[in-house]
Amino acid sequence: MRARQFFITTLKEAPADAEIVSHKLMMRAGLIRKLSAGIYNYMPMGLRVIRKVENIIREEMNRAGAVELVMPLVQPAELWQETGRWDKMGPEMLRLKDRHERDFAMQPTSEEVVTDIARQELKSYRALPKNLYQIQTKFRDERRPRFGIMRGREFLMKDAYSFDRDVEAAGKSYENMYAAYRKIFDRLGLTYRAVAADTGAIGGDRSHEFQVIAETGEDAIVYCPQSDYAANIELAEALPLLAERAAPTQALNKVPTPGKSTCADVAALLGTSLANTVKSLVLATDEVDETGAIVKSTVWLLLVRGDHDLNEVKAGKVEGLKDGFRFATEAEIVEHFGCKPGYLGPVGLKKPVKIVADRTVALMSDFITGANEVDFHIAGVNWSRDLPEPDVVADIRNVVEGDASPDGKGTLAIQRGIEVGHVFYLGTKYSKAMNATFLDEDGKPKHFEMGCYGIGVTRILGAAIEQNHDARGIIWPDSIAPFTVAICPIGYDRAEDVKVAADALYAELTAAGIDVILDDRGERPGAMFADWELIGVPHRVVLSDRGLKEGQAEYQGRRDAEATKVAVTELAAFVKARVGS
Amino acid sequence: MRARQFFITTLKEAPADAEIVSHKLMMRAGLIRKLSAGIYNYMPMGLRVIRKVENIIREEMNRAGAVELVMPLVQPAELWQETGRWDKMGPEMLRLKDRHERDFAMQPTSEEVVTDIARQELKSYRALPKNLYQIQTKFRDERRPRFGIMRGREFLMKDAYSFDRDVEAAGKSYENMYAAYRKIFDRLGLTYRAVAADTGAIGGDRSHEFQVIAETGEDAIVYCPQSDYAANIELAEALPLLAERAAPTQALNKVPTPGKSTCADVAALLGTSLANTVKSLVLATDEVDETGAIVKSTVWLLLVRGDHDLNEVKAGKVEGLKDGFRFATEAEIVEHFGCKPGYLGPVGLKKPVKIVADRTVALMSDFITGANEVDFHIAGVNWSRDLPEPDVVADIRNVVEGDASPDGKGTLAIQRGIEVGHVFYLGTKYSKAMNATFLDEDGKPKHFEMGCYGIGVTRILGAAIEQNHDARGIIWPDSIAPFTVAICPIGYDRAEDVKVAADALYAELTAAGIDVILDDRGERPGAMFADWELIGVPHRVVLSDRGLKEGQAEYQGRRDAEATKVAVTELAAFVKARVGS
Structure with missing residues (x-):
């Protein structure tokens, strides 16, 4: 991509309503633009990141055997009434009426619709297990939307739903999704923990949150550095701190x-x-x-x-x-x-x-x-x-740092995290409410055992930035950067040798399948570098007339303190090696 | 993809509310499922077609220099009030109120939002020309939704908007999009015509509809087989059929x-x-x-x-x-x-x-x-x-077949068509209403010259089927088929040689980048063939125990009257040649 053809609109200052660093940087880097409270345009630069996140999720969901579909945004009230959620859901669920005064909801999630599909289409145990997912816009009418697209009203979510014959099979589907989520968050290049979470009224122990570690996270997550124990603070078990009660020694x-x-x-x-x-x-x-x-x-x-x-x-x-x-x-x-x-x-x-x-x-x-x-x-x-x-x-208290781990293998530590994914065993909650059954091998109808699995696609952008930034801007992991390499030629429009070298590098890297942006805008070097550091492109190559006269270019990784001089003859190979291509 | 893992739900009968062949076949082939009037689930089989259509559109839009973004579904009333369309748009525009009783619309189109982006972000003539597009859900609350996703309420549309310095540059943007649309519809494998259309109140001659030719089409399109003249019937000029008025010969x-x-x-x-x-x-x-x-x-x-x-x-x-x-x-x-x-x-x-x-x-x-x-x-x-x-x-009449072509090069013919795309010169209609200006080279603010360019993504599925079907089902063009090749092994679960041959062919074609489905469901041959003919996969290979004993398999193109015997040793090469891979 050439910068002039693309759409780059960076800002010196973030708007006043941006409270946290990811919101500020997303606005300044031109990834998003606010249309209304909690409702954002995904600008071309931000959309590139969203698409990369989506694609990683899609690939791993498909690899795990899940099947993609799309369920409508505007859903009839009748299905929501079957499960009672039409009344139970608060004003977060946006309700609307069509021209015939019929009631609809904008989907905040899709358990009802997917269960309706299952009861119509999955008639036999032979069709199971089945995992249906969508990457689709959601709307939740938050009272106080904030933090940009971290807690917006209109956002993008991957939601998957598994259908199984029995509890054991549902457990396998759950483990399958848990493993897929690990692969997804590994590929996203984020530091995260999968933590056990409360299952509320459903019961059982099958609920895990995927938390991106960040000091600014809203959630406290508890883990044991000496073992693999990890839970959110709501769930983490607090053992008694005393072995037994001592005899009284004082008078009242x-x-x-x-x-x-x-x-x-x-x-x-x-x-x-x-x-x-x-x-x-x-x-x-x-x-x-x-x-x-x-x-x-x-x-x-x-x-x-x-x-x-x-x-x-x-x-x-x-x-x-x-x-x-x-x-x-x-x-x-x-x-x-x-x-x-x-x-x-x-x-x-x-x-x-x-x-x-x-x-x-x-x-x-x-x-x-x-x-x-x-x-x-x-x-x-x-x-x-x-x-x-x-x-x-x-046990009615929060654990604190230094408490004994419930698995007996060490002491607990606490970190802050941002919840970006959740796997949850639903059991027959929805299938019973909607009488969704299949014919089992014995010829009898049985209710589906279900699980649901969410990933906040747009939220991942915010979480990734909270975890990866510095004073100059965003530092994207390679896998989800809007562009992997920025080529910054100094004097592209006036120095022929610079133009020739930049075009050649651009062509070679692009041919190698690397996502490159060539900055042909003619900006001053300082402004150009500041833009790409703010936007967070992980690899930068600078080509200048002076450097080329000595046969050299400069490479700098976004986290590198200094640039590295590279011979122009070695440049493409050097960059390819750095991006692991 | 293996069929057992995928989601295949064909129906013997179409539901009673399906009036036209594309709606019937989409329902029967399991491409869509109705959730509410005019609101459909895009089932896994249908979503594959939608994604292929999207990708062709995206590639050609990008190649034409357009830049992708996403504008929200839920848009504040204020912007629609600026252009007066909040009042002018009828009940087709779905209006809703959020929890704070603020007015919003579900986007039926996005001229207002994109013009708002332009006036904030495109400040200088140096940023022009710019063409912004999205592939995004739209909602139009049709009074009588019908024809499945051909005229649904919730649907998917590609909408692009160009911003230019002056009329001349806007003309170039228009021509650029016109050329991109030709490439898109060529790649979609559809027979279509680009026809001149009425520009309504805007005036000028810059409006073309892209019509997929189908006998069942709602629109009458007029063309001259002897020239490149083509217009919709609303616009096509009717010349006088008499050269001059003859003298009276009869009494009153x-x-x-x-x-x-x-x-x-x-x-x-x-x-x-x-x-x-x-x-x-x-x-x-x-x-x-x-x-x-x-x-x-x-x-x-x-x-x-x-x-x-x-x-x-x-x-x-x-x-x-x-x-x-x-x-x-x-x-x-x-x-x-x-x-x-x-x-x-x-x-x-x-x-x-x-x-x-x-x-x-x-x-x-x-x-x-x-x-x-x-x-x-x-x-x-x-x-x-x-x-x-x-x-x-x-000229106040419709042209009829045989009228002289307005370009003087022959006589007119009339076909039926389904409108799937529209390119339209908007001029300064929206930029003036919203006072969207840029600073021109002379330092003075000027209103953007705009164009808009739509393609009905989901509608293309219906149009393609109306144009390409037979008594057995859909006949997809290769480029947008849900799968390009169906491998139908007879007795996959019991005949080891069939399984080995099917798996080998599947592996080799998949490795060649061909989109293959291996039918491992264990259905009877008749049911299996009927499914793939209904779904419309363009190439089919049948492997049977008997055939393999003679070293042969059968290939049949979806339009072929008969199967062709192919030596198993030549099979992969034969199929690759047929799909042009």
């Missing part, structure tokens, strides 16, 4: 802690470790009648150590909290604890509450909690002696 | 024609040629005040020869009819002619009307028209003698 002791309502402040005031304090969190659950009116509420006290954080996903797995919970109101707290939040604890309750202790808290002794009296805490608290044993002991 | 003669209200019936009754009769069509135009209330209506009488049809597009170019017309009401007709429709004519009017005569009618003498009295006509009518010369003489 109410201490004044004026104005100190956090565990950290209290520990500092009392000159003790934060690990001796216990944090109180008050939740509530409601029972409702058929009309939806609340007939009874229950208040819960959840206890985690002062240096730990409550994990709401884990709390949601506690018996009694599974059907949903909320934080208690101040009125409910005062009613049960006789005190406003900040000085709460499990000792001396005004009305009984259900107590859930984290595994570690259940093994603590001589600990410090709120006294249920403003400006007072109690030290020397001990289970059994000062209060009953907890109603429930459970 | 009112004749009873009871119950004969058509020219054909009257000519038959009177034993004369239809070419001696004149047909009367009554139109009306309205003048309105600022409130839209009609302040004055004018009635027009349009006269074409009895064997000709009025061309409404041409009528709309007559001075006085340019701003829109309607057919007159019966009350208006009775008021002006003193008679109900069926026996109208230009002689003996009750109130004056504007008379527009077709060029041929203006040169007729001794002709027959209605007498403005039920059950009576008048013969021997002559201009000047019996009625004043017409107010306007113009």
